[in-house]
Amino acid sequence: MAGRRKGRTRREFLRDSAxxxxxxxxxxxxxxxxxxxxxxxxxxxxxxxxxxxxxxxxHVGVDTLLGLLAGHGVxxxxxxxxxxxxxxxxxxxxxxxxxxKVNCQWKCRGATNTDVxxxxxxxxxxxxxxxxxxxxxxxxxxxxxxFDGMAGGSNYGSWPEIANTVHVNAEDETVLxxxxxxxxxxxxxxxxxxLLDPIxxxxxxxxxxxxxxxxxxxxxxxSNPATPVSYPCFTTAGGxxxxxxxxxxxxxxxxxxxxxxxxxxLKHHDGSGVTGVLKxxxxxxxxxxxxxxxxxxxxxxxxxxxxxxxxxxxxxxxLDCIWVSQSSLTGYPPETTHRSNVLLAGLDPVALDYHAxxxxxxxxxxxxxxxxxxxxxxxxxxxxxxxxxxINANGGIEGAPTRLGDANIEVLSRMAAARGFPRRVLRGxx
Numbered sequence: 357m358a359g360r361r362k363g364r365t366r367r368e369f370l371r372d373s374a375x376x377x378x379x380x381x382x383x384x385x386x387x388x389x390x391x392x393x394x395x396x397x398x399x400x401x402x403x404x405x406x407x408x409x410x411x412x413x414x415h416v417g418v419d420t421l422l423g424l425l426a427g428h429g430v431x432x433x434x435x436x437x438x439x440x441x442x443x444x445x446x447x448x449x450x451x452x453x454x455x456x457k458v459n460c461q462w463k464c465r466g467a468t469n470t471d472v473x474x475x476x477x478x479x480x481x482x483x484x485x486x487x488x489x490x491x492x493x494x495x496x497x498x499x500x501x502x503f504d505g506m507a508g509g510s511n512y513g514s515w516p517e518i519a520n521t522v523h524v525n526a527e528d529e530t531v532l533x534x535x536x537x538x539x540x541x542x543x544x545x546x547x548x549x550x551l552l553d554p555i556x557x558x559x560x561x562x563x564x565x566x567x568x569x570x571x572x573x574x575x576x577x578x579s580n581p582a583t584p585v586s587y588p589c590f591t592t593a594g595g596x597x598x599x600x601x602x603x604x605x606x607x608x609x610x611x612x613x614x615x616x617x618x619x620x621x622l623k624h625h626d627g628s629g630v631t632g633v634l635k636x637x638x639x640x641x642x643x644x645x646x647x648x649x650x651x652x653x654x655x656x657x658x659x660x661x662x663x664x665x666x667x668x669x670x671x672x673x674x675l676d677c678i679w680v681s682q683s684s685l686t687g688y689p690p691e692t693t694h695r696s697n698v699l700l701a702g703l704d705p706v707a708l709d710y711h712a713x714x715x716x717x718x719x720x721x722x723x724x725x726x727x728x729x730x731x732x733x734x735x736x737x738x739x740x741x742x743x744x745x746x747i748n749a750n751g752g753i754e755g756a757p758t759r760l761g762d763a764n765i766e767v768l769s770r771m772a773a774a775r776g777f778p779r780r781v782l783r784g785x786x
Contacts, residue, residue, distance in 0.1 A: 398707035398759040401425055402769040406678055406697040409527045413541065415475025417699045420772045421674065422479060425701060428768055432479065439484045447671050450485035452613045453492065453596045453604055457640060457670070459621050460534060460551075461497035462508045463523045465679040466687025468621045470526040472676050472699070474537055476617065477547055489546065489613065490594040493534050496552035498643045503534035503549050511686055518688060525621065525679060525687065548593035556642040560589060565597060565605045570642045573601060573666050575750075581655050585662040586645040600640070601667045618670035622712050623681035627653040629727035629736035630713045631685070633673045633705040634743050637663040653735065657742015664705060664743070665750035675700040675712055682720040682728070694720050697772075706744045706758035707765045714762075730760070 401424050406417030422432050426441045433442030434449045448454060456476060458468040473493065481487050495501050500509055505522035512519045526532035532541075538549050558569035568590040575582060589599040597605035604611040620636035628635060637660055638651065651659045677698035684692035698716055702708045710730045718728040727733045730740055740760060748757045759765060 397764055397766040398704035399428070399702055400707055400711045400765055400767050401428070401701040402767055403699045403772050404697065404769065406699060406772045409471040411527065413474060413478045415471055417678070417772050418472060418475035418479065420770055421699050421701055424768060424770045433483055435484045437484045442484055448480055448483060448615055449613055450483050450488055452489040452615045453592065453598060454480055454489065454615045454617060455598070456491060456493045456617050456619055457636065458493055458495055458534065458619050459636065459639060460495040460503055460507050461501045461639060462686055463505055463512070464518065464687035465525050465681050465693040466621070466623060466685060467507065467525045468619050469676045469678045470524055470532045470534065470537060472674070472678060473534070473619060474532070474541060476619065476674065477537065477542060481542070481545055487546065490592055490596055491547045492592050493538070493549040494552060496556055496588070496639045496642065498556065499553055501551055501553045503551060505533040508686060512688065515688060546594055550590055550592060552588050552590070555588065555590065557644040559645070564589070565599070570645065571599070571601070572645060575662065575666060581650065581658055583647050583650060583659070584645070585659070585666055586642045587667045588640065616668055616670045618673045619676060621676045622717060623685060623687065624683060624717070624724050624727065625685055627735050628656055628739045629733045630709060630717060632712050633675055633708045634660040634739060655742065657739040657744070658746040660739065661743040661746030664753065665747050669753055673702055673705060673708055675708055677712065677716050680717060680720065682717055683722040683724055703753055704756070704758050706740050706747070706760060709740055710760050711765055711767065
């Protein structure tokens with residue numbers, strides 16, 4: 357295929373070593389990873405002032421973020437064609453299966469903003485080489501998930517005005533569900549969804565390549581903690597067999613053209629103080645593997661870190677801070693939420709959660725503000741330092757260590773372009 361590299365780079369060797377012998381795949385974003393490994397800081401990309409979404413398929417905040425990333429060498433598209441967001445070392449190839457991990461365990465502002473998700477999907481489909489792969493929106497709500505805007509179940513029973521109605525995190529909050537995105541907005545295009553809840557209790561062997569379920573992988577001998585981590589294996593609506601740790605099963609081996617974009621929503625969470633980039637992988641593991649108690653919360657950091665080190669590192673994290681729930685996990689009632697109009701992105705989950713909690717969530721105050729300080733609250737400190745310790749002990753993120761502290765994090769910021777991007781600025785962007 358045009359644009360695909362031959363052989364393995366030193367960066368890919370480091371990546372595969374960190375994953376302890378997992379089969380290699382051709383991950384995108386090489387420039388992103390190289391920059392992370394060769395600097396003394398982790399980079400957080402920040403867009404402020406995202407305008408209230410106007411209902412268009414494109415999202416001004418997402419487009420501004422992709423432009424900011426591209427301006428610092430992180431190209432969204434892998435292509436040999438001239439494009440402001442693309443180059444031969446970009447992230448998304450034209451034939452990739454792109455998994456978009458969202459939060460759909462909850463509804464209202466407790467779920468990932470579907471205006472943002474729509475904007476990301478739209479730009480994937482706009483690949484300059486013509487997108488021939490599949491976009492799959494995924495979530496494991498551990499029995500409470502759903503793509504119909506009704507997730508969360510009895511957790512909303514105290515508010516009868518919304519308990520049995522559709523409410524999502526979008527401007528059109530009673531319509532723009534993930535189901536609506538798949539079956540209406542992107543109907544007829546290679547966009548699907550896969551809710552992992554129904555397969556969370558089925559565990560399969562490494563030789564099973566047909567039935568859907570979960571596999572487990574254990575850390576190296578002597579690791580602390582020594583508990584395994586689970587990951588899903590499933591066949592998409594487009595017929596692609598995804599085995600998340602290994603890649604895409606072809607019938608005789610694994611292909612590398614699987615990409616993972618992690619799109620959590622920022623909000624308060626008891627115990628850890630914050631749920632953001634790190635903890636979002638709890639919607640990819642199966643809590644039915646027997647290790648839910650240690651994940652909540654005595655080993656929360658290292659348990660999160662295990663997924664990043666032993667299963668798969670997302671190719672890009674986009675943290676949705678359009679609406680932030682500073683005083684609730686459910687994203688309801690409205691007074692527990694705040695429109696912040698911020699999007700964050702990066703590769704280092706520890707740096708992203710540190711910056712987001714300290715500089716987006718903490719300034720909002722509220723009764724839980726003391727739990728949102730990553731320099732002071734023990735639960736949050738335990739999560740970020742535990743994850744940092746496990747990830748760094750197992751090769752870091754693509755060969756680079758995760759980092760904590762403002763002095764170790766470079767924030768690259770831009771205000772959202774209120775009217776989008778003129779053609780003369782971004783050639784090839786429609």
